[in-house]
Every structure is written in C-alpha cells, then in structure tokens.
Amino acid sequence: MSSVERLAEYECGRCGRLRRFFDRWPDGYICRPCYIHATRIHGTCAGCGRQRLLPGRDTGGSAICRDCAAVPRSFDCVRCGAEGRLYYRKVCIRCRLHDLAAERLDDGTGTVRPDLQPLVAVLASCYKTPPGSRLAWLNLGRTKQLLAALATGRVAVDHAALDVYPDQRSIPYLRALLVAAGCLPDLDRAMHNFETWLRNRLSKLAGHPHERVLRQFGVWHQLSKMRAKAQQQALSPNARTYAVFEFNRAVEFCTWLAEHDHRLDQLSQPTFDRYYGGLSTAYRQSLRGFLNWAITTKRMPRLQFARPRFRTGEALDQQRRLDLLGHLLDGDDQRLAPRVAGCILLLYAQPIPRILAITLDDIVRTDTGVVLRLGDPPSPVPEPFADLLLRLADQRAQAGGDRWLFSGRSIGQPMSDRGLARRLRDLGIPPASRANRRSPPTRPRGSCARRFARTRLPPHDHPPPKPPRRRHLEPLHHHQDLTNQITRLDDGACCST
Ligand SMILES: [Zn+2]
Ligand SMILES: [Zn+2]
Ligand SMILES: [Zn+2]
Structure with missing residues (x-):
C-alpha cells in the first residue's frame, strides 16, 4: 500500500462514508469503524456452515467467514488461536489483557507477585465488564501508578491501605477486582x-x-x-x-x-x-x-413534629396482577431477568431488595417440582413460571462468576435496586411500593404473613400480633385457585376472560 493510498479518503464498501483507508477486502475499502464492527460478529458462516468469526460479506450481504469471503487478513491470535480482532503483537484481547495486567503488576523482578497472580487472571477474563473497558482502565496513568504501588508493596493488599490511598478514583473498581480474585475478603x-x-x-x-x-x-x-x-x-x-x-x-x-x-x-x-x-x-x-x-438523648426538648404522609398511589387489583403475569410469562428472552423478577414480585409480593438477595442456591429442584427459598418453608413455584425461573438460573450458572440470580454490572454484586425498579417499570409493572400494596376488596382479614406464621408456631410461642408495617398483597401461591389460573395462562387461556 502506497503512502498516497494510505492518506487518501475512500468510500467504504460497508457504510458508504468517505473515510481514511484502513483495509481493502473483496467487497471494497473498509473504514476503521466497519473493521472493528466486522471483527465482533461470531456465528454460523452462511458459506461453509462452520461456527467462526464472520468478517466477510457474500453477494447477498450475509456475514461469512474469512475463508469463504477471501479476506486477505488473519484474525487468529498467535498465542491462543482464538479468532477475533488482533491487538499488539497479533494477540487477541484476552491475551493482550493478560500481558498488560502482568506488565502492570510486575514486582520489579520481571514477574508478577505470586499473591497477585489471581488478579491477573480476573483482569484477563472478568465477565462483568467489557474487555475493551478493562484494556482502557489498564492504560490509564493513575491505574499504572496504583498497580505498580500494589505490586512493589508500597501499598499493602488490604482494605485499610486502599482506604487511605490518595487518589481514590480507581479504588472501588480495584477493590472489587481484588475481592473477585480472592486476594481480599469481601466486605459489606x-x-x-x-x-x-x-x-x-x-x-x-x-x-x-x-x-x-x-x-x-x-x-x-x-x-x-x-x-x-x-x-x-x-x-x-x-x-x-x-x-x-x-x-x-x-x-x-x-x-x-x-x-x-x-x-x-x-x-x-x-x-x-x-x-x-x-x-x-x-x-x-x-x-x-x-x-x-x-x-x-435529651439534646433537644421534646417537641412535636408530624409524621410525613406520602402519596399512596393506586393499588393493584388481583385481575390486573394476573394480566401482568400473563404478559411477563409471554415475553422475549432478552428480558428474562426482569421478567423473572417481575413474576416474583407479583406472585410472592416480595420487595425489591429481597428479590435481589436471591441466589442460585435458593432455587431448589425437588421430586415434586421447583421451590424457591424466600423464607422458611420454601415457596412452591407454579408452572409455567418454574420453567422461566430455571431458564434464568441455568443461564446465570453458565455465565459463571457470583451466585446472584440477578447479577449486576459491579463485580460480585447483584443488580441495583434502582436498576431493577427501572426495568420493572419498562415492563409495565408499577413501582414496587404500589404493586405490593394491597387492594382492599381482595385482601382477606389479617396479614397473610402473620396468619401464615401463626399456623407454624406452637400456641404457647405465639408472639402478640403486631400491626404490619407495610401492607403487602397476599402472595398468590397461598391461593390454590389463583395458582391454577396462572398455570392456565400457559395453556393459552386468557386471564381476563
Ligand atoms: Zn465503513
Ligand atoms: Zn465460511
Ligand atoms: Zn489469544
């Protein structure tokens, strides 16, 4: 390629924009953004049917592999052989991350300190953040200084030392990485x-x-x-x-x-x-x-102040709850996690923090079906929700990492309350405080939780009934007829008829 060709602008064969030359493939000139996009597409090649990287295009515009498209460039990592975009010295992003992390954590002897080896592994493979973000983080000036201080022992590997490090900007992320790597104990x-x-x-x-x-x-x-x-x-x-x-x-x-x-x-x-x-x-x-x-504590005289009253919002009646459940059970797989969370909220009347605290170990397959450990005893999970719940649990188990059912973007943490509340709102579920609030005509006398507790305690252990602090909808699974209605949703019966 001549220097004139390198500097000139050409019409990109993919996006049609006039851009600086990056590469020339059988379907025309390729600009840099289109090149980066093409090196992210993996799937079944429309030409040879193999599972590969699909950077090429056939005449119909379908994505095809490098061999079928005769793209004159290799995408094989020289280290691990994985196909993808290549970085410095023709290695894939995982190998590049591994090299860079090892370089940053060099203790001065040309090797990584043994106790920080797991951190290199987490940086190279951590599933939570995109690899590109980790690469950018490793290249920040402040990260280089911080990791060098850690590697050479100028900053000890413990929470207290991280707390007093002068530049706190990279500390929360590094702390989460160290916990995920097992180099530091977790903390609240x-x-x-x-x-x-x-x-x-x-x-x-x-x-x-x-x-x-x-x-x-x-x-x-x-x-x-x-x-x-x-x-x-x-x-x-x-x-x-x-x-x-x-x-x-x-x-x-x-x-x-x-x-x-x-x-x-x-x-x-x-x-x-x-x-x-x-x-x-x-x-x-x-x-x-x-x-x-x-x-x-007698620092102030005993003055009167009225308890603030919040607007209560509309209550959710049983029919609307069933309609929402039907809608959630029919959704698409992209929204599996919020759909499952929505079903738990509507079925078991659980507040969002309790839903977020569910781990994969709380979902138990028994001989008679599936149970969910929300308390003692575990709650039975009706079909077709059981199928949805198991699908999410399997997806999460395959993804690895932490055991949260609703795993968040921060390492080792579940989704945030606000994040889940927003996703539930997007699915048409009113804010949890309202969805959970009882609807007067359908609520039987007495709090369900209390009635439930009463049946499980010997009479002499019976605590004096306290008025419930928050009024919840009665969990649906205590009503056999309602559970049956949900099960019928699966058979195509419309809940509103
Ligand atoms: Zn382009
Ligand atoms: Zn092919
Ligand atoms: Zn590699």
Whole structure:
C-alpha cells in the first residue's frame, strides 16, 4: 500500500462514508469503524456452515467467514488461536489483557507477585465488564501508578491501605477486582461506603458550631445502628443512600440553627415549626432520624413534629396482577431477568431488595417440582413460571462468576435496586411500593404473613400480633385457585376472560 493510498479518503464498501483507508477486502475499502464492527460478529458462516468469526460479506450481504469471503487478513491470535480482532503483537484481547495486567503488576523482578497472580487472571477474563473497558482502565496513568504501588508493596493488599490511598478514583473498581480474585475478603460495601463517606464529610465539618453533635449522631447513632443491622444481613445500597440523606438533613438543620442563633437544647416549638413547616415530605422524613435521636438523648426538648404522609398511589387489583403475569410469562428472552423478577414480585409480593438477595442456591429442584427459598418453608413455584425461573438460573450458572440470580454490572454484586425498579417499570409493572400494596376488596382479614406464621408456631410461642408495617398483597401461591389460573395462562387461556 502506497503512502498516497494510505492518506487518501475512500468510500467504504460497508457504510458508504468517505473515510481514511484502513483495509481493502473483496467487497471494497473498509473504514476503521466497519473493521472493528466486522471483527465482533461470531456465528454460523452462511458459506461453509462452520461456527467462526464472520468478517466477510457474500453477494447477498450475509456475514461469512474469512475463508469463504477471501479476506486477505488473519484474525487468529498467535498465542491462543482464538479468532477475533488482533491487538499488539497479533494477540487477541484476552491475551493482550493478560500481558498488560502482568506488565502492570510486575514486582520489579520481571514477574508478577505470586499473591497477585489471581488478579491477573480476573483482569484477563472478568465477565462483568467489557474487555475493551478493562484494556482502557489498564492504560490509564493513575491505574499504572496504583498497580505498580500494589505490586512493589508500597501499598499493602488490604482494605485499610486502599482506604487511605490518595487518589481514590480507581479504588472501588480495584477493590472489587481484588475481592473477585480472592486476594481480599469481601466486605459489606454499603457499610464500608458509608464509613468512608462519613469520615470525609466529618472532616469537612471542622469548625461547624454543631460539629460535635453531628459527629455523635453520625458515629454513635447512625454507624452503630448500621453495624448492628449488617450483623444480621448485608446492607442494601439503599441503606447507605438513606443514611447519607439523614446525615445531610441533620447538617442543614444544625446550620440553620447556627445561622439564626438558636440553641438545639433550648429550641421552642414555634421556632422549630418555622423550619420544619418549610420542608418537603421527603426532607421531613429524612430529618426524623436526627430529631428522634436528639430528643431521646435529651439534646433537644421534646417537641412535636408530624409524621410525613406520602402519596399512596393506586393499588393493584388481583385481575390486573394476573394480566401482568400473563404478559411477563409471554415475553422475549432478552428480558428474562426482569421478567423473572417481575413474576416474583407479583406472585410472592416480595420487595425489591429481597428479590435481589436471591441466589442460585435458593432455587431448589425437588421430586415434586421447583421451590424457591424466600423464607422458611420454601415457596412452591407454579408452572409455567418454574420453567422461566430455571431458564434464568441455568443461564446465570453458565455465565459463571457470583451466585446472584440477578447479577449486576459491579463485580460480585447483584443488580441495583434502582436498576431493577427501572426495568420493572419498562415492563409495565408499577413501582414496587404500589404493586405490593394491597387492594382492599381482595385482601382477606389479617396479614397473610402473620396468619401464615401463626399456623407454624406452637400456641404457647405465639408472639402478640403486631400491626404490619407495610401492607403487602397476599402472595398468590397461598391461593390454590389463583395458582391454577396462572398455570392456565400457559395453556393459552386468557386471564381476563
Ligand atoms: Zn465503513
Ligand atoms: Zn465460511
Ligand atoms: Zn489469544
């Protein structure tokens, strides 16, 4: 190829745009974007019927393999033989990632430190992020510095050392990689994020007239409450977000007190009402934590503040619930995960955080069918939903990595609450808080969960019935006739007839 040819612009044989020369294949000049696109298509060749990379085009425009299209370029990795786009020294992206990771984690002797070897493997094969993103991350200046510090021992491989590393931008991703590689133990991320956030926030409050009380609220009250909760189960990302909200509302309230020369311990009801009355419902709700704590610990007089009332939205009646279920059971495979989550929400009336906590081990095949471990005892899974659930579980098991049924994009984490709520909304399921809310005419007397619990406890162990904090739809599987209706959806019977 002459230099004139290299610099001139040609009409691309694929996209028709005038672009700089990149390659010339039997179907014409190929621009760089079309080349990159062509090296991503894998499938059955329309010419020879083999499973291969399909960069070529036949006369009808179908994708065909390199041999059938007579493309004069090899796409075979010289290291592992895989077919695909080739990088530096004619290796595929996985081999390139492996080389680059090993280079970045060189401890100065030309080899990777033995305890960081698993990190190289995770960087080369991690299924969660696209390989291109990992390559770009490895090429960032700050990543090079961070990995070199880790490899040479200037930064220890532990959570505390990562917490105090000056440039925190690459730390969350590196931490997740180290956990996935088994180089670091897992930690409760919501808890850890809040601790780090609170430390930074408190350092910025130095000199604030109410710094002391805010520190006590954050460290003594919020942190210890979260730690106690985390002992029971991993915190959801929402727990961190809510704690941040609570703390920020407390800071705003204390700043207002300071600006207006009011003392917290001598605050009068009319003065407090002036502030509280001007807040939105969401702000009032998140200030309540601080107010209750300040009153119980006698840092503030016992003032009255009304409990905020949220709009309740429409309730979902049984018929609409069945219609939605029918719609979910008929969907396409691309949306399998949100469809399964939607069915669990509609069938078992579970809140989103509980749905996200389901792992592959919670789905059990028994002699009589499939059961889902949402609590004790496990809930039976009616057909045709059982088929859908098993399909998703098989897909997830094949993909590997973590055991979450609804695996998220962050390594080792399930999908986010918000992400799942958005996907459910896209499928036509109203926000979970509304879908889960009871519909008065169809709800039998007493909370289903309580009635269910009552049947399972000996009479003398019976706890005094507490009013349910959130009113849920009764899980459908407790109604045999409704389960039958769902099963009939599979036979083509329309639920609304
Ligand atoms: Zn093109
Ligand atoms: Zn072929
Ligand atoms: Zn390779």
